[in-house]
Amino acid sequence: MTTLTRAPAAAPVRTAAGPAARPRPALLPTAALVLGTLYCVVPTLWILVAATKSRTKLFSTDTYAPSLDLGLVHNIRDLSHYQGGIFWRWMLNSFFYATVGGVLASLVSAATGYALAKYTFRGRNALFNTILAGVLLPQIVLAVPQYLLLSKAGLTDSAIGVLLPQLFNPYGIYLCRIYARSAVPDSLLEAGRIDGASEARLFLSVGLRLMGPGLVTVFLLQFIAIWNNFLLPFVMLTSDDKFPLTVGLYSLLRHGAAEASLYSLVITGTLLSVLPVIALFLSLQRFWRIDLVTGALK
Known part of the structure; x- marks a missing residue:
């Protein structure tokens, strides 16, 4: 009766240069992609943060520090009441x-x-x-x-x-x-x-x-x-x-x-x-x- 034996797996071939290295991402396209992302995200982030601030805190607090009170709710309420809800x-x-x-x-x-x-x-x-x-x-x-x-x-x-x-x-x-x-x-x-x-x-x-x-x-x-x-x-x-x-x-x-208090309404x-x-x-x-x-x- 003939028995079948499994051939040993071939050993990985090593080249003189060593194992193949992963291709590195191109620096210039990656930097351009990161800059483009920041260009789009930073203004959006500022809108999100500024909309949470009341009229008094809009220019008196740090730019990217959100307000933890109900500033967004008050801004939406004031915006809804502006000129009879014309917004x-x-x-x-x-x-x-x-x-x-x-x-x-x-x-x-x-x-x-x-x-x-x-x-x-x-x-x-x-x-x-x-x-x-x-x-x-x-x-x-x-x-x-x-x-x-x-x-x-x-x-x-x-x-x-x-x-x-x-x-x-x-x-x-x-x-x-x-x-x-x-x-x-x-x-x-x-x-x-x-x-x-x-x-x-x-x-x-x-x-x-x-x-x-x-x-x-x-x-x-x-x-x-x-x-x-x-x-x-x-x-x-x-x-x-x-x-x-x-x-x-x-x-x-x-x-x-002429009325700086309206800036928060515009942002909201x-x-x-x-x-x-x-x-x-x-x-x-x-x-x-x-x-x-x-x-x-x-």
Whole structure:
């Protein structure tokens, strides 16, 4: 009977240079990453600490020493009572502008990107390059012409005047075109056309469904862009009750130049203005995971 014996494990080969050393992280990229992190974290940390301080302690205590009393609660209460609670009106305005503008801009970007990706027509590439060039234009260049056009139509100092220029998002169209090209197969569209489906039905029933995870990213980017937009509402709006948070907090800060006690309210309002964006990131995180898994499978 033949017996099988296990061969001894081969001894590790040692080179003259000794065991392989772990690669050291590059010093310059690591230092740049640390500096960039500090650049983002330090102002945020200051906002968190300053919001806990009362009006008297804001400038009399150490910068990064938080207050252990109920300074944050008092600041929120004072901010809520300022001019009859106009801060919460600004919060609702920002939420309205960002939500409605984000949804409408995402639909416009989806329709445009889908058409550029799935239809062949004369001048398609030239049109796409022209749209893409709009990404390079700064907002300050477009603000004054937009104001002049909307003022001729009598749409200034209104929600339409703020929302209408936000509906066309060149970067969102670029993302939707790329996503529609990879996520919507041509064979599925051809099968729908054979079954008698119209082009509008194909876009609504097939295109939008398959582009859904990508549209979440477009919506989030547009929501944040409108939420943080200052120049366009500042130019378009003149009524305090129609201001978004950015313009409202700026007006509050401008009044604080003559009344230093308002600085604590501005800081507290800035802290509260970040919370909806954080909540939106957390609530839409699962859609990003679906998008990443879908892209990996493809």
